[in-house]
Amino acid sequence: MMRWLRKTEKVEVQSGADSPVPEAEVEVASASEETVIEDTAAAEVIAARAQEEEPEKETGPILSVKEVRRSFPVGGGEIQVLKGINMEVLSGQLVMLKGRSGSGKTTLLNMLGGLDQPTSGEIWFRGQPLHELNDDKHTLLRRDQIGFIFQAYALLPLLSAWENVELSLRMAGVPPQEWKRRVTHCLELVGLGKRMFHRPFELSGGEQQRVAIAKAIAHRPKLLLADEPTANLDSQMGAQVMAVFKNIIQTERVTICMTTHDPTILEVADHVYEMVDGKFIG
Numbered sequence: 001m002m003r004w005l006r007k008t009e010k011v012e013v014q015s016g017a018d019s020p021v022p023e024a025e026v027e028v029a030s031a032s033e034e035t036v037i038e039d040t041a042a043a044e045v046i047a048a049r050a051q052e053e054e055p056e057k058e059t060g061p062i063l064s065v066k067e068v069r070r071s072f073p074v075g076g077g078e079i080q081v082l083k084g085i086n087m088e089v090l091s092g093q094l095v096m097l098k099g100r101s102g103s104g105k106t107t108l109l110n111m112l113g114g115l116d117q118p119t120s121g122e123i124w125f126r127g128q129p130l131h132e133l134n135d136d137k138h139t140l141l142r143r144d145q146i147g148f149i150f151q152a153y154a155l156l157p158l159l160s161a162w163e164n165v166e167l168s169l170r171m172a173g174v175p176p177q178e179w180k181r182r183v184t185h186c187l188e189l190v191g192l193g194k195r196m197f198h199r200p201f202e203l204s205g206g207e208q209q210r211v212a213i214a215k216a217i218a219h220r221p222k223l224l225l226a227d228e229p230t231a232n233l234d235s236q237m238g239a240q241v242m243a244v245f246k247n248i249i250q251t252e253r254v255t256i257c258m259t260t261h262d263p264t265i266l267e268v269a270d271h272v273y274e275m276v277d278g279k280f281i282g
């Protein structure tokens with residue numbers, strides 16, 4: 001059973017009866033602690049911590065895409081994959097790109113994350129022209145402001161959930177004294193407070209994907225890009241991942257843009273773009 005609740009409540013994510021973790025709690029940043037705090041000084045510490053953990057809410061578009069085209073050289077000619085894409089993603093939205101295999105979803109997602117450049121057109125991310133930045137600036141921007149989630153989780157198999165998340169903080173240049181609290185916070189946020197020291201092979205697919213989410217948000221990105229994040233999961237685990245996405249949009253003030261083939265999860269999106277042969281329809 002899954003509920004999406006106000007910030008001061010808990011979100012319960014209940015997995016199957018045969019799951020190693022019958023019930024995982026996804027706690028919304030320190031909120032449950034508020035109910036048991038009687039001491040004023042302690043309450044102030046908790047409130048300060050919650051404020052620190054929850055970045056300011058931004059308003060307006062975080063991403064603007066204008067007439068983006070992308071073609072690739074193939075053989076002696078070229079293939080046009082994106083044929084004039086226009087889109088706007090507002091801060092705090094969950095936006096989905098749906099479409100048949102080969103329609104161009106991943107090609108667009110790569111461009112939104114600065115992994116590839118349009119052949120023509122513009123992509124603006126928080127006021128910065130991604131289409132004009134050089135490789136070094138793209139790398140810095142990705143490191144600081146963008147998180148990626150992939151269909152195949154992309155976790156390091158010999159590292160525990162904790163170590164996987166910690167690694168992303170190291171790579172983002174976050175000071176070591178912040179690692180412990182941030183790793184704990186992120187893993188609790190995705191409902192894995194009790195499985196922090198398991199390695200990927202000791203976790204279910206849904207749990208591995210939730211570790212990947214914790215890893216992707218650890219450095220506090222503004223934008224999370226997810227390529228088919230539920231494609232390898234059954235419907236219940238897929239729903240858990242979507243519940244976590246909804247939760248982190250509220251608590252981490254992140255904006256999410258994801259691709260999907262799965263019609264059952266479209267209803268939780270704030271906006272759905274349907275792509276057909278390199279263009280949006282409808």
Ligand SMILES: Nc1ncnc2c1ncn2[C@@H]1O[C@H](COP(=O)(O)OP(=O)(O)OP(=O)(O)O)[C@@H](O)[C@H]1O
Pocket residue numbers: 072073074079081099100101102103104105106107108
């Ligand atoms: N580097 C490249 N060189 C040549 N063709 C490419 C390149 N990258 C993508 N394509 C082609 O662009 C088209 C769109 O690919 P893309 O991966 O964006 O589709 P998709 O909608 O994400 O598909 P799927 O749902 O299967 O992941 C495909 O026909 C693919 O072969």
